[in-house]
Amino acid sequence: DAGITQSPRHKVTETGTxxxxxxxxxxxHRYMYWYRQDxxxxxxxIHYSYGVKDTDKGEVSDGYSVSRSKTEDFLxxxxxxxxxxxxxxxxxxxxxxxxxxxxxxxxxxxxxxx
Amino acid sequence: xxxxxxxxxxxxxQEGDSAVIKCTYSDSASNYFPWYKQELGKRPQLIIxxxxxxxxxxDQRIAVTLNKTAKHFSLHITETQPEDSAVYFxxxxxxxxxxxxxxxxxxxxxx
Numbered sequence: 001d002a003g004i005t006q007s008p009r010h011k012v013t014e015t016g017t018x019x020x021x022x023x024x025x026x027x028x029h030r031y032m033y034w035y036r037q038d039x040x041x042x043x044x045x046i047h048y049s050y051g052v053k054d055t056d057k058g059e060v061s062d063g064y065s066v067s068r069s070k071t072e073d074f075l076x077x078x079x080x081x082x083x084x085x086x087x088x089x090x091x092x093x094x095x096x097x098x099x100x101x102x103x104x105x106x107x108x109x110x111x112x113x114x
Numbered sequence: 115x116x117x118x119x120x121x122x123x124x125x126x127x128q129e130g131d132s133a134v135i136k137c138t139y140s141d142s143a144s145n146y147f148p149w150y151k152q153e154l155g156k157r158p159q160l161i162i163x164x165x166x167x168x169x170x171x172x173d174q175r176i177a178v179t180l181n182k183t184a185k186h187f188s189l190h191i192t193e194t195q196p197e198d199s200a201v202y203f204x205x206x207x208x209x210x211x212x213x214x215x216x217x218x219x220x221x222x223x224x225x
Contacts, residue, residue, distance in 0.1 A: 031211045042120075042203060042217040043158070050211065059115075090157065094211045102148050103213055105157040 003027045006091050006106040014114050019078040021109050023091030025071075031094035032074040033103065034058075034066060036087040043090065049074055081113045116141040118206050120216025128224050133191045135219045137204035140185065144206040147187045148213070149178060152201045161202075162189070194223045 003026035013019050023032060034046040035058075045058030047066040055066050063085060065077045078085055091106040117140040127133045139147075145166040150158035164171045164178045164187065171178050175194075180187040191198055204216040 040123075040217060043215040045212070048212070101146060101207075102160050102163060105159070107157050 004091065004093055004104060004106040006089075006109050008109060009107065010110045012112045012114065013081050015082055016080050019081050019111065019113075021076045021089055021091075021111070023074040023076070023106055025074075025093050027093075028071055029093040029095060030071075032068065033092040033094070034064075034074065034076045035090045035092065036060065036085075037090060037108075038087050046076065046089075078111075081111075083113050085111065086113045087111060116144055116206055116208065116214040118204060118214045118216045120204050120219060122219060123217065124220045124222075126222045126224060127194050129194060129196060131194055133194055133198070133221055133223075135189045135202055135204070135221070136186060137188070137206075137216050138184075138186045139206040139214075141206070141208055142182075142185065143208040144214075146207040147178070147180060148205050148207075149176075149189050150203040150205065150215075152203065152218075154200075158203055191221075194221075196223050196225050199223045 005024050007022045031050055033048040035043040037043050044060045046060055046064050049055045049068040067075045089109045092103040094103050120137045148163035149161050151161045152158040162173050162176050162178050164180050175192050177190045199222050201218045201220050203218050205213045207213045
């Protein structure tokens with residue numbers, strides 16, 4: 001599983017509250033990503049990071065912020081949760097080994113915003 | 115940016131038959147095309163990939179083909195089994211660290 005974990009795995013929250021999701025990796029990979037997965041939309045990139053304190057927006061970044069103060073942790077914050085942010089959130093890391101390059105995904109976080 | 119389209123969105127096949135999923139991409143700079151399988155409630159997992167300098171790649175019952183001129187690539191699963199039932203995603207990458215995903219194909223293999 002490339003040493004990638006997410007917490008919490010499930011969360012129920014109320015509209016208007018802030019929520020922070022954590023992605024943790026143990027292998028010191030430079031690139032980390034946050035996606036959301038919704039039926040009919042596949043995996044859509046929210047934000048990504050290419051190093052400590054280096055982040056950039058993806059295609060669906062509105063309403064989300066990220067931080068990466070350590071190589072191993074990439075945090076996703078919903079500043080004021082809305083029902084449209086109910087989704088499954090996946091963190092991913094980019095691994096390049098010379099023969100293979102790809103993204104490995106964390107186990108996902110199911111978020112329900114009431 | 116890159117735009118990846120995937121068809122069909124759902125596919126049902128009889129056990130033992132073949133399944134084909136097709137994707138198109140828009141950016142001619144894309145040069146790496148992975149396929150992911152996602153079982154219900156699980157994370158997407160890489161099953162096969164292909165680079166733009168290769169036209170076809172095979173791994174047991176699964177194969178991927180790439181047509182750079184037409185900008186499309188396909189996943190072929192032969193002798194399908196019930197455990198092949200899952201959602202399959204294609205993706206395209208050009209700069210090595212950003213991946214653009216298709217919208218997924220839900221494959222059901224009927225015993």
